[in-house]
Each structure stands twice: as C-alpha cells, then as structure tokens.
Amino acid sequence: xxxxxxxxxxxxxxxxxxxxxxxxxxxxxxxxxxxxxxxxxxxxxxxxxxxxxxxxxxxxxxxxxxxxxxxxxxxxxxxxxxxxxxxxxxxxxxxxxxxxxxxxxxxxxxxxxxxxxxxxxxxxxxxxxxxxxxxxxxxxxxxxxxxxxxxxxxxxxxxxxxxxxxxxxxxxxxxxxxxxxxxxxxxxxxxxxxxxxxxxxxxxxxxxxxxxxxxxxxxxxxxxxxxxxxxxxxxxxxxxxxxxxxxxxxxxxxxxxxxxxxxxxxxxxxxxxxxxxxxxxxxxxxxxxxxxxxxxxxxxxxxxxxxxxxxxxxxxxxxxxxxxxxxxxxxxxxxxxxxxxxxxxxxxxxxxxxxxxxxxxxxxxxxxxxxxxxxxxxxxxxxxxxxxxxxxxxxxxxxxxxxxxxxxxxxxxxxxxxxxxxxxxxxxxxxxxxxxxxxxxxxxxxxxxxxxxxxxxxxxx
Numbered sequence: 001x002x003x004x005x006x007x008x009x010x011x012x013x014x015x016x017x018x019x020x021x022x023x024x025x026x027x028x029x030x031x032x033x034x035x036x037x038x039x040x041x042x043x044x045x046x047x048x049x050x051x052x053x054x055x056x057x058x059x060x061x062x063x064x065x066x067x068x069x070x071x072x073x074x075x076x077x078x079x080x081x082x083x084x085x086x087x088x089x090x091x092x093x094x095x096x097x098x099x100x101x102x103x104x105x106x107x108x109x110x111x112x113x114x115x116x117x118x119x120x121x122x123x124x125x126x127x128x129x130x131x132x133x134x135x136x137x138x139x140x141x142x143x144x145x146x147x148x149x150x151x152x153x154x155x156x157x158x159x160x161x162x163x164x165x166x167x168x169x170x171x172x173x174x175x176x177x178x179x180x181x182x183x184x185x186x187x188x189x190x191x192x193x194x195x196x197x198x199x200x201x202x203x204x205x206x207x208x209x210x211x212x213x214x215x216x217x218x219x220x221x222x223x224x225x226x227x228x229x230x231x232x233x234x235x236x237x238x239x240x241x242x243x244x245x246x247x248x249x250x251x252x253x254x255x256x257x258x259x260x261x262x263x264x265x266x267x268x269x270x271x272x273x274x275x276x277x278x279x280x281x282x283x284x285x286x287x288x289x290x291x292x293x294x295x296x297x298x299x300x301x302x303x304x305x306x307x308x309x310x311x312x313x314x315x316x317x318x319x320x321x322x323x324x325x326x327x328x329x330x331x332x333x334x335x336x337x338x339x340x341x342x343x344x345x346x347x348x349x350x351x352x353x354x355x356x357x358x359x360x361x362x363x364x365x366x367x368x369x370x371x372x373x374x375x376x377x378x379x380x381x382x383x384x385x386x387x388x389x390x391x392x393x394x395x396x397x398x399x400x401x402x403x404x405x406x407x408x409x410x411x412x413x414x415x416x417x418x419x420x421x422x423x424x425x426x427x428x429x430x431x432x433x434x435x436x437x438x439x440x441x442x443x444x445x446x447x448x449x450x451x452x453x454x455x456x457x458x459x460x461x
Contacts, residue, residue: 004158004314006097007069008032008039009060009088010050013079013119018052021078024101025050027142028075035148037155040067050077054084061091069094071158073151076100080119086126089134095161095450097154098123099137099147133449153443156312160447163311167304168196168260170252172205173267175298181430184300188388192453195304198259202267205251206275213240213247220246230344231282232354235366241277245355245367248276248283249290256292263303268296268340269364279367281341282355288318288343295321295432296340305383305434308392312379312440312447318343320373320408322380324424324431328402333417336402337380337435338409341369346437348372359406373410375399379440380433382424383455390453393429394441395420395460420460 008029012021025048032039043049045063046056051074064072071094074085080100089096100116117139127134135157137150175182189195213220220243224233233242255261266272266284273279284294293306299321306319320342328334340358347353353371358364381394395414402411414420424431441459448457 082122096134170261249286
C-alpha cells in the first residue's frame with residue numbers, strides 16, 4: 001500500500017448538517033490512518049476539506065493531479081453534491097471508490113442530520129451519465145468490516161490498474177520457432193493497451209553476463225556456496241556455468257532499473273543456454289523473487305498476466321508462470337501446475353530443491369529447477385487474445401496431495417475442472433498461466449472496468 005496514494009475527497013452539500021458531515025469526515029479519516037492507507041486530503045485547498053459546491057472542483061483537480069494520486073475515494077458525509085463528484089471523477093481519470101456511512105434514525109422531531117444513501121444514488125447516476133466507471137461499497141457503518149475489506153480490495157484494484165498502465169516488458173531473444181502459441185501482435189498491444197516491449201539484443205546480453213561473471217567471480221562463488229545449503233546443483237560441466245546464473249540475475253535487474261522494465265519474457269533455450277553453459281531457469285527464479293516477473297518461452301502475454309496477478313497481491317506474493325498440464329490420477333477436479341522455474345519463495349520449505357538437467361529436453365545443458373511448491377490457495381490467470389479480441393480468464397483453487405514429478409510443480413483442485421478445460425480449449429487462451437498464492441479473481445474482475453482496450457473477463461467458478 002506504500003506506493004499507492006488515494007485522493008481523500010469527502011462530499012457534502014449545503015443541505016443537512018455540515019457539523020455532522022465534518023464529524024464523519026474525521027471518523028473516516030481516522031480509519032484510513034488506522035488501516036495504514038496512504039492518502040492525500042484536500043484540507044489545504046478547500047474550506048473544511050470537503051466538497052460542497054461545484055466551484056470547488058477545479059482547485060481540487062489541480063491539487064490532486066499535482067499529488068499524482070492513484071485512486072479517488074469520495075465518501076458522502078451528509079448528502080452529496082453529485083455534479084461536483086462526477087466532474088472530479090471525470091477529470092482525474094483514476095479508479096473511483098464510492099461509499100457513504102449508514103444514516104442514523106431520524107431525530108425525535110422527525111428531522112434528519114444526514115441523507116447519505118440518497119446522495120449516493122444521485123452521484124452514481126451522474127457517474128453513469130458521464131461514463132465514469134466506479135467501485136461501490138454498500139452503505140454500512142464505519143465500524144463494519146465491509147468498509148475495511150472494501151477499501152483494502154479497492155487498493156488492490158488500484159494496484160492492478162496502475163501497474164497495467166505502466167507495463168514495459170523486456171524481451172530477451174525472439175520467439176522460438178515451434179511455439180506458435182506465443183505469437184502476439186506487438187503493435188496492437190502498444191496501440192490498444194499502452195504495453196511497451198523493449199527488445200534486448202541477445203549477443204549484447206550474453207556478453208554482459210560473461211563480463212559481469214569475471215568481474216564478480218569471487219562474490220558469486222561465495223553466494224553459490226551459501227545457496228548450496230538450500231539448493232543442490234548437479235550436471236553442470238563447470239563451476240563458471242553456475243556463476244553465470246547469478247550474473248544473469250544481476251544483469252537483468254540492472255537492465256530493469258535502467259530501462260523501467262516491469263516484467264521479462266525470455267527465450268529460455270537453445271542459444272542462450274549453450275552460450276552460458278546452463279539453462280537460465282534458476283536465474284529467472286531469482287529475478288522473480290526480486291519482484292520482477294519472468295515468463296519463459298518469450299511469452300509476452302504470460303508476462304502481462306504475471307504483472308496483473310502480482311499487482312493484485314500488492315507485490316507481497318511473487319508469481320509463478322506455470323503450464324496447465326495433466327489431470328490428477330484420482331481427483332477429477334485436480335490438475336498439475338508445472339514448469340521449469342518459480343521464485344524460491346514459493347518452494348515448499350521442507351524440501352531441498354535442486355538445479356539439474358531437464359528430463360524431457362535432450363541436448364540442453366543443466367540448469368532446470370526441480371522442487372515442489374508450497375501449500376495454500378492459488379489463483380491462476382491468463383491474459384490472451386486473437387483477432388482483435390482480448391480476454392482475461394481467472395480462477396481459484398487449492399493445493400492437494402499428488403504424485404511426485406520432476407521440475408517445479410504443485411497439484412491443485414478446482415471447483416469444476418470440466419468448465420476450466422473447455423474455456424481454455426475454446427480460447428483464445430494457451431495453457432501458460434500466471435499463478436499466485438491467495439484469492440484474487442474478484443479483484444481482477446473489478447479492475448477490468450478501469451483498464452483500456454475493452455478487455456473481456458471470464459471468471460472460472
């Protein structure tokens with residue numbers, strides 16, 4: 001939440017009690033502070049820090065744009081100046097959260113201090129009228145968990161939207177010839193979604209790694225020996241090949257910092273492996289643990305999927321790009337999530353991992369990751385598209401026991417595998433999915449309304 005900033009813009013109106021509205025403004029603000037939400041108030045630019053007239057809009061917009069807010073929270077505190085709320089939301093063009101505290105019963109004389117729900121009805125109509133999407137938390141008491149959970153969910157939505165609008169993918173190597181499934185339309189991604197792809201010359205990249213390995217050989221040997229306490233390395237022709245993996249990690253992190261890379265899509269094999277003396281999966285695993293997702297097999301859409309899902313976790317959980325592979329031998333709703341790499345933070349802590357040969361790819365040097373992933377709830381997600389139609393599919397499951405297999409893996413159980421299978425087959429998806437620990441499908445679904453490019457959402461039950 002530290003890197004996400006909400007504009008806190010309480011809404012009132014000339015009718016009903018301004019004193020009571022200010023009381024609720026303070027109560028709401030106290031809760032934001034208690035929950036650790038980073039926000040900007042408008043106290044310095046608007047009297048009492050509350051929008052009550054249309055003329056308050058311009059100064060508020062100018063101030064919040066200078067503050068570079070990521071989301072707008074407009075709690076209605078006694079009624080609502082709906083036109084002002086609508087123009088604020090329209091001009092700021094960030095995700096909008098609409099809510100108001102539940103009204104108390106009328107006073108003994110029949111009058112009311114607030115009419116918040118009525119104001120929410122009015123503002124929501126205006127937002128619809130001017131085409132502004134918004135997120136709504138049902139009218140409730142400040143103390144209700146519904147408010148806290150709703151704001152926390154909205155912060156995650158803001159994270160998804162912010163990161164999606166700033167995607168820059170480092171592409172290391174071209175698409176492997178026989179992976180037709182990863183053919184994408186780079187121009188359309190840029191024009192429609194603002195997704196930038198930054199090509200990285202493979203020869204220059206490999207040279208940087210080798211030079212860096214020589215320069216920092218002593219440092220990497222020490223790190224390798226420390227890493228061997230948790231990971232067993234085998235099958236490498238020489239020690240330098242292992243050191244190149246640590247070097248590759250740092251070169252990728254340096255490029256990401258210099259060029260604003262938010263995720264990588266890496267060719268994976270063959271040439272890079274032969275030049276470095278090892279498969280690159282352990283290097284990408286270490287990069288993933290630094291918060292930069294890496295999709296193998298030059299899967300650009302997989303990298304986009306990873307950014308979406310990791311953002312939904314507020315970057316607290318790292319992402320594993322997996323293949324949906326074989327069905328569970330005993331559980332009809334079970335399926336294997338499997339591939340050659342994942343962040344080490346996802347590894348089952350009781351198992352010692354290993355980095356060794358890949359069991360189905362002959363002729364490739366050692367370097368493939370082998371470990372079982374930890375237990376828990378898992379969300380999977382795929383951003384994909386063909387023929388100018390783009391979709392995001394997402395579903396949730398939980399890990400279950402299953403047979404041992406090589407490489408990085410975990411078995412999960414979902415509610416209705418038949419539905420999953422059919423939707424993935426009928427597309428426009430491939431079997432590569434971003435996977436993350438936690439439940440994030442509802443966050444992604446809510447985020448869709450704020451994303452550009454008319455993306456459709458499919459929720460797997």
